[in-house]
Amino acid sequence: NPYAGLVSHLRAAWLSGKTRPMEYRRAQLEALGRFLDEKKQDILEATALDMGKPSFEAYFTEILLCKNELNTTLNNLCHWMKDEHVDKNLVTQLDCAFIRKDPYGVVLIISPWNYPIQLFLVPLIGAIAAGNCVVIKPSEISKHTERLIAEMLSCYLDNDCFAVVTGGVQETTRLLENKFDYIFFTGTSCNPSVGRIIMTAAAKHLTPVTLELGGKNPCYVSDCCDVQNVARRVAWGRFFNAGQTCIAPDYVLCSVVMQEKLMPALREAITEFYGPNPQESPDFGRIVGDKQFRRVRALLCSGRVAMGGQTDEKERYIGEGPWSRGLWDHLCPSDVLPYPFSTAPTVLADVLPSDPIMQEEIFGPILPIVVVANVDEAVDFINARPRPLVVYAFSCDSKVVNQVLERTSSGGFCGNDTLMHVTLTSLPFGGIGNSGLGKYHGKFTFDTFSHHRACLHRSMGLETLNALRYPPYNQQKLGLLTATFEVKRKGMCTLL
Amino acid sequence: MEKMQQVVGRARAAFNSGRCRSLEFRMQQLKALERMVQEKEKEILAALKADLHKRGPNAYSQEVLGVLGELALAMDKLPSWAAPQPVKKNLLTMRDEAYICPEPLGVVLIIGAWNYPFVLVMQPLIGAIAAGNAVVVKPSEVSENTAQLVADLLPQYLDRELYPVVTGGVPETTALLTQRFDHILYTGNSTVGKIVMEAAAKHLTPVTLELGGKSPCYIDKDCDLAVACRRIAWGKYMNCGQTCIAPDYILCDPSIQSEVVENIKATLQEFYGEDVKSSPDYERIVNKRHFKRILGLLEGQKIAHGGEADEASCFIAPTILTDVSPESKVMEEEIFGPVLPILTVKSVDEAIEFINRREKPLTLYVFSNSKKLIKRVISETSSGGVTGNDVIMHFFLSTLPFGGVGNSGMGAYHGKHSFETFSHRRACLIKDLKMEGTNKLRYPPGSQKKVDWAKFFLLKRFNKGRVGLVILALLGIVAAVVVKVSFG
Numbered sequence: 001n002p003y004a005g006l007v008s009h010l011r012a013a014w015l016s017g018k019t020r021p022m023e024y025r026r027a028q029l030e031a032l033g034r035f036l037d038e039k040k041q042d043i044l045e046a047t048a049l050d051m052g053k054p055s056f057e058a059y060f061t062e063i064l065l066c067k068n069e070l071n072t073t074l075n076n077l078c079h080w081m082k083d084e085h086v087d088k089n090l091v092t093q094l095d096c097a098f099i100r101k102d103p104y105g106v107v108l109i110i111s112p113w114n115y116p117i118q119l120f121l122v123p124l125i126g127a128i129a130a131g132n133c134v135v136i137k138p139s140e141i142s143k144h145t146e147r148l149i150a151e152m153l154s155c156y157l158d159n160d161c162f163a164v165v166t167g168g169v170q171e172t173t174r175l176l177e178n179k180f181d182y183i184f185f186t187g188t189s190c191n192p193s194v195g196r197i198i199m200t201a202a203a204k205h206l207t208p209v210t211l212e213l214g215g216k217n218p219c220y221v222s223d224c225c226d227v228q229n230v231a232r233r234v235a236w237g238r239f240f241n242a243g244q245t246c247i248a249p250d251y252v253l254c255s256v257v258m259q260e261k262l263m264p265a266l267r268e269a270i271t272e273f274y275g276p277n278p279q280e281s282p283d284f285g286r287i288v289g290d291k292q293f294r295r296v297r298a299l300l301c302s303g304r305v306a307m308g309g310q311t312d313e314k315e316r317y318i319g320e321g322p323w324s325r326g327l328w329d330h331l332c333p334s335d336v337l338p339y340p341f342s343t344a345p346t347v348l349a350d351v352l353p354s355d356p357i358m359q360e361e362i363f364g365p366i367l368p369i370v371v372v373a374n375v376d377e378a379v380d381f382i383n384a385r386p387r388p389l390v391v392y393a394f395s396c397d398s399k400v401v402n403q404v405l406e407r408t409s410s411g412g413f414c415g416n417d418t419l420m421h422v423t424l425t426s427l428p429f430g431g432i433g434n435s436g437l438g439k440y441h442g443k444f445t446f447d448t449f450s451h452h453r454a455c456l457h458r459s460m461g462l463e464t465l466n467a468l469r470y471p472p473y474n475q476q477k478l479g480l481l482t483a484t485f486e487v488k489r490k491g492m493c494t495l496l
Numbered sequence: 497m498e499k500m501q502q503v504v505g506r507a508r509a510a511f512n513s514g515r516c517r518s519l520e521f522r523m524q525q526l527k528a529l530e531r532m533v534q535e536k537e538k539e540i541l542a543a544l545k546a547d548l549h550k551r552g553p554n555a556y557s558q559e560v561l562g563v564l565g566e567l568a569l570a571m572d573k574l575p576s577w578a579a580p581q582p583v584k585k586n587l588l589t590m591r592d593e594a595y596i597c598p599e600p601l602g603v604v605l606i607i608g609a610w611n612y613p614f615v616l617v618m619q620p621l622i623g624a625i626a627a628g629n630a631v632v633v634k635p636s637e638v639s640e641n642t643a644q645l646v647a648d649l650l651p652q653y654l655d656r657e658l659y660p661v662v663t664g665g666v667p668e669t670t671a672l673l674t675q676r677f678d679h680i681l682y683t684g685n686s687t688v689g690k691i692v693m694e695a696a697a698k699h700l701t702p703v704t705l706e707l708g709g710k711s712p713c714y715i716d717k718d719c720d721l722a723v724a725c726r727r728i729a730w731g732k733y734m735n736c737g738q739t740c741i742a743p744d745y746i747l748c749d750p751s752i753q754s755e756v757v758e759n760i761k762a763t764l765q766e767f768y769g770e771d772v773k774s775s776p777d778y779e780r781i782v783n784k785r786h787f788k789r790i791l792g793l794l795e796g797q798k799i800a801h802g803g804e805a806d807e808a809s810c811f812i813a814p815t816i817l818t819d820v821s822p823e824s825k826v827m828e829e830e831i832f833g834p835v836l837p838i839l840t841v842k843s844v845d846e847a848i849e850f851i852n853r854r855e856k857p858l859t860l861y862v863f864s865n866s867k868k869l870i871k872r873v874i875s876e877t878s879s880g881g882v883t884g885n886d887v888i889m890h891f892f893l894s895t896l897p898f899g900g901v902g903n904s905g906m907g908a909y910h911g912k913h914s915f916e917t918f919s920h921r922r923a924c925l926i927k928d929l930k931m932e933g934t935n936k937l938r939y940p941p942g943s944q945k946k947v948d949w950a951k952f953f954l955l956k957r958f959n960k961g962r963v964g965l966v967i968l969a970l971l972g973i974v975a976a977v978v979v980k981v982s983f984g
Contacts, residue, residue, distance in 0.1 A: 015852065017876070056942025060950060086895035097893055102878050104901070181902065199697035203690050206707070208906040211700065229932050236939055273940040283940035383512075396929055405924060409599060415926035417935075424594055426583035427923035432601070433678065437702040439921065452908065454881035454896035455874060456889055460720045460865060466886075470730055471767040471777035473553035481557055 006163055007178040010106045010133040013160040019103065019131050022081060026074065028128050031156040032121065033070050036063055039152055043117055046144035050116065052286030057241055062117040065423065069122050072425050072442055073129045080129065080446050083455070090484045091465070096457035101450040103131030104208075105181035110172065110198070112186050113142035113288055114244040114363075119212075120149065123184045124162075126445025132182070133161040137175060140168045141289055176201040182449060184440075186212040188246060188363055195436070210438030210448055212246070213431055214361050215388035219249035219418070220378045220404055222395035223258050230394045230416075231265030234367070235273065237392075237418025239345045242285035242318070243296075243365040247390050249418050250362055251351070252369045253378040259349060259369050263306050266347055266367070270307065278345060279317050286317055287364060293318075296364030300346070302355030303368055308346030318346060318365050353381075375400055379407045387411075387433040392418055411435050497671045503660050504632060504675040507603045510657035511630035517600065519578060523571060525625050525654055529618075530567045532653040533560060539649075540614055543641040547613060548735065549780035558735070559615040562892070566619050569894060569911055570626045577626070577915045580924070587952075587975075588934065593926040598919040600628030601702075602678035607669065607692070609683040610782055611738040611832075613639035617646060620681045621659070623914020629679075630658045634672060636684075637665040638782060677701050679918060683740075684708075685830075686903050704907030704917055706740070707900050708830045709857040713743035713887070714847045714873060716864035717752055724863040724885070725759030728836075729767065731861075731887030733814045736779040737834040738786075741859045743887050744831055745820070747847045750840040757800045757816055760836070764801075764814050772813050773806070781810040781833060790833035793826040797837070822850070844869060848876050856880070856902030861887050880904050933980030949979060 018024060036043075043062055047053035053062075073080075083098040107127050111120035120136050127134045136153070138146045150164045165175055176183075176198070185198045195211045202209045219237075221230055237249050254262065274281040287293040296318060297311050311318045351357060351368035358368065372378045382391065382404075389411040393404035401415040411431035414421040422429050422441065430439030440448050468481045515521055533540070537560060544555040580595040604624050608617035617635050624631045633650065635643040647661040662672055673680075673695035682692045683706040696703045715724055732742050748756060768775035781787040787810045794803060794815065802815030812834055820826060820837035827837065841847045851860070860879035862870050870884040880900035883890045890896050891910075899908030909917050937949050952975060 020875075054940070054942060056940065056947065059947055060938070064950060086893070088895070089893055092889065092893050095889075097890075097896060099897065100874065100882075102901070105878075195700055196697050199700065200694055203693035203697055206686060206689060206693065206705065206903055206906065213700070226929050229929055232932070232939065233935065236935075275941070281940065283942050394929065398926070401926060405597070405926075409602075409920070410922065412923035413597075413925070415593075415924075416929045417925070417927040420589070420927065421594075421923050421925035424583070424586060424589055424925065426585070427594060427925065428596060428921055429923060432920045432922075434700060437700060439923075451878065451901040452897050453879065453901070454890045454893075454898060454908075455884070456882065456886070456893060456896065457867075457870060457884040458886040458889065460723050460863075460885050463723050463726070466727065466730075469557070470726070471554075472769070472775070473551060473557075473777050475553060478553040478557060482561060 001174065001177055003165065003175050003178055006165070007106060007135065007180075010135065010161060010163060014103075014105050014133045018158075019128075019133055019161050022077060025128055025131060026077060028157055028162075029070060029074055029077075029125060032125065032128070033067065033074075035153065035156045036066055036070070036121075039148070042148055042152070043145070046148045047116065047142070049144040050113065050142040051242065051244065051288040052284075053241060054283040054285060056283060057285070061115050061241075066118055066121045066125075068423075069125050069425060069442070069445070073125050073446065076443065077129055080443060092456065092458075094459060094462065096455075098455050100453040100455050101130065101446075102453050104449060104451055105132060106135065107132045107182040107184065107449060108135045108137065108175070108180040110137045110183070110185045110187070111139060112188055113139035113145075114188065114241060114246070116142040116145035116149075119186045123186075123440060123445060123449075126440060127182075127184070127449045128162075129446050130449035132449055134163075135175070135180070136162070136164045137172060138164065138166070140166065179205040180207050183207055183209045184212075184438075184448070185209065188214050188361065210430070210440065211436045212429075212438070212440075213389070213434065213436040214246040214363075215386055215431070215435040216250040216358070216361055217247060217388045217390045217392065217410075218378075218382045218385075219252045219392040220375065220382075220394065221252055221254040221258055221262065222375060222393070222397065222400045223255055224396045224400070225394050226396065227258075227261045227265045228268065231262055232269040232272070233417050234392075234394070235266055235269040235345075238367045239270070239273070239284065239365050240419065242287055243345075244285070244288065244363050245419070247412075247419055247422060248363075249367070249392050250388070251358065252367060253372045253381060254369065255373065256371050259371055262369065263347070263349065267307055270345055274345070279312065284345070284365075292363070296362065296366065299357040299360075299362060299364070299366060300348075302357035303348040303351035306347045306349040306369075308366075375403060379404060382408045387431075387435055389431045389435040390414060390421070409433075497674065500662070500668075500671045500675055503662060504603060504672075504677070506657050507630040507632055507660055510655070511600075511603055516625075516630060516655070516658055517628050519574060522626055522628055523574060525659075526567055526571050526574075526622065528653040529622065529625070530564065530571075532649055533563055533567070533618075536645075536649055539645060540642075543645040544614060546641040547610070547639040548738070548782060550735070551776050554734075554777060554779075559612055562615050563618045563622070566622045566894065566911070566914075570622050570915070573912065574626055577912060578628075589925065589927075591928060591931065593924070595924050597922045597924050598627070598915070599922050601918060601920050603630045603632065604679040604681070604918055605632045605634065605672065605677040607680070607682045607684065608633070608635045609740075610636035610638035611735060611740070613642035614646070616683050620909060620914060623909055624681075624918045625659070627915050627918035629918055632672070632677070633659065633661045634669060635661065635663065637663065679703070681907075681909070681917070682706065689905065704899065704909060705905040706898075706907075706909075707858070707903065707905040708740045708832070709855055709900070709904040710744040710827070710830050711741060711857045711859040711861065711879075712847075712851050713746050713861040714844070714851075714863070715746060715748040715752065715756060716844065716862070716866065716869055717749050718865045718869075719863045719885075720865070721752065721755055721759050722762075725756055726763045726766075727886050728861075728863075729760045729763040729814075732836050733764070733767070733778070733834050734888075736781055736812070738779075738782065738832050739888070741881075741888055741891055742832075743836075743861050744857070745827065746836065746838045747841050747850060748838065749842065753818055753838055753840055756838060757818060760816055761801050768814070773804075773811055778814075781812055784810065786833070787812065790831065790835060793831060793833075793835060795825065797824065797826060800838075802834070844873065848873060851877050856900070856904055858900045858904040859883065859890070878902070934976050937979060949975070
């Protein structure tokens, strides 16, 4: 067991009680803040090298949102750590009853490559705030960021209590042989069995888990809406990070009439965002690696290409060529194209449920549109599939938005926009069913990494009251006991 | 296997029909459960007597009273528990609706245990129904009379498709666990807990595992020993020691060990009289297998009191062991019987160290006149729950979450915590399709100016209280207007 030494080193630090005082946790969190400030440029460069992440996006998701979480946590740490006093019943009136937030111990955070800083840092913030020691296992696929984390984090955090482990599948498997007190896993659903593997490994040690997985996030667009605004918001959510976002709108459901209206609106939005030649825009990303690129490219053989469809393997770019604007031909990647270069991200129209692109989470800059007759058909379509991480619905009519919300089930829901619900730290972020279990962000991260321990501190006196509960039992005692224990329904006043 | 598929399939179809979503429906089912408990009280007490030799008043206070309390609480609070919870918004989402919507998970599985066979199935069931789920109930086959009763009664009072009862032993439970559930709540031991979690992992099903362990009980030299020992004896010997939160073993200074023994002996006399075996208030071990197991733990031990046993009636007298060694068999597994080992430690430091060297227990008990010492023990150890200066009682306060940590389990329930365990808290953000102005900040092409505005709207650098927020809000509106003008 190659990691046994590391884990026991952290466990020894944990048992010493080092991570428990508030001052210690605060100091580590502030060090993380300095990491974000001082290494900002390195982070922007590493993520650009890993997946061509546009610096605006990288700043927004990897620095700004992380600082937000850090500040929320630092502002509230004292309050969150406090014992939570609870309402008492008659028999415990004179006692002290509270919920103590205990750290779990040594926890493991496994993060993915698509938002390689945010997706380890935000859980880490909560884990440190809750008083744990942490092993961080960043993704080997975003190798520049992995190296940055491995080399630089140790300069900021206490190396006795926080460690970074690098490597691939084999290393992660060996790491999971060790006992951890909590495992936090974020992974894409491109490989849905990984979540199961993690939970099965956790079961061997009865380790609780949070699994942030993915799925196909549906985006329903009703006929009544401001088409240009919808197109902009959907395009933004879809093509952000070249589509490699677990909460991206995966596919659109709309009527055939709306599909016709959306096309030009989407084209306008895409041009507004990335200019006439997106491959040259600094604001459009790239697919992270060859394997992922090939997977996404294979999905293009679905529906008909309304925009884009061209790919550039060398650059791992998927988008549109300057000559294909206006072309509505059936295009398949197997077709030999004269110039495999790019202009804009891709929209596929008239996609069928049986098409390849509807069989897995896309995780790429392709937006398929599936035509449905009405909102009922859209809801049925969504409910026939595994529950996604998020459901999106666009309509000027709030009743329609509410209908979709009430009749579907998903991790989260955002009406009339995409992605934004995760920027509000007071909302829990997590999946349900295939899209995951558990939740985090803001206080929810702190709560995820804390054991909520029920504490009742009684007095040694007033023993006579306790006499009711001791044997020998009799009906009289029971009557009195019932009177003191019973929770009566309100509004049952016999006087009236 | 096929039968399980059918039962679960029917429950899922019934859930998908949507009928258990309305609050009225859930209230109706909870009311029916309440009627069941009130009307069938005699039958319930009879089953408990047959399974565990539990007498009327005892069985009522241990198993029925708590259930009625949870039902009343759930029915009272359901509207407020199920209501969407608005959350604090930031500048960017000021004009939007942001809230958490509690939703049912779907079809959940409750696997009960045999030691409190009625309440351990009913309490989770109440939470699961209140949260709007379909529930498959699998009572423990070891307490066979109560299992049969539950299987007979539930269909008479509740919706048959939504809340089926499955009876049977290991093969039936294994078959059941191959089906897909949206949550599994299991009460039992750690070994089976691992099997349940592994089965759940195949479907990515979240689990609540209420397991066990050896709950330590530290008695400080500075405490009212008579009171402490009475409380400990009550918690230890109730249900013949077959309680997951019973004080499993005592840690105390060697100088008070004999006083502890004397006090417990005196209490046992008070509780059960001269002849424990003929006391109607003393239960029996549930079956021969456990009877033999517990007797085996006595081998080679110094028996300070008790030790009498009768296999025919599965009777084991309340027993106290002294000067027990940490390496002995009785200290290896959860006793789950009326045997109380006392181990001596020279200080509270030694006690804390002893506790921390072992698996995290379901509960921890500490008796002392010193509040400071109690606080210290709580802060330097970990356990599912704690009661200071008493035992068991934290279980009865439904505002406290009841559950384990580490080997003693994961997740919690009781009261509102049951409702939350069986609900999905769905994050909802509803924006306006208009007000596109501020959104332009985030769209490409990127620029430093946009970054600076984004920082303004998003960064929570300060928390200056209400007045600050109002000023911030005003600034925000001004900023929004300016942005719209410059980017719009």
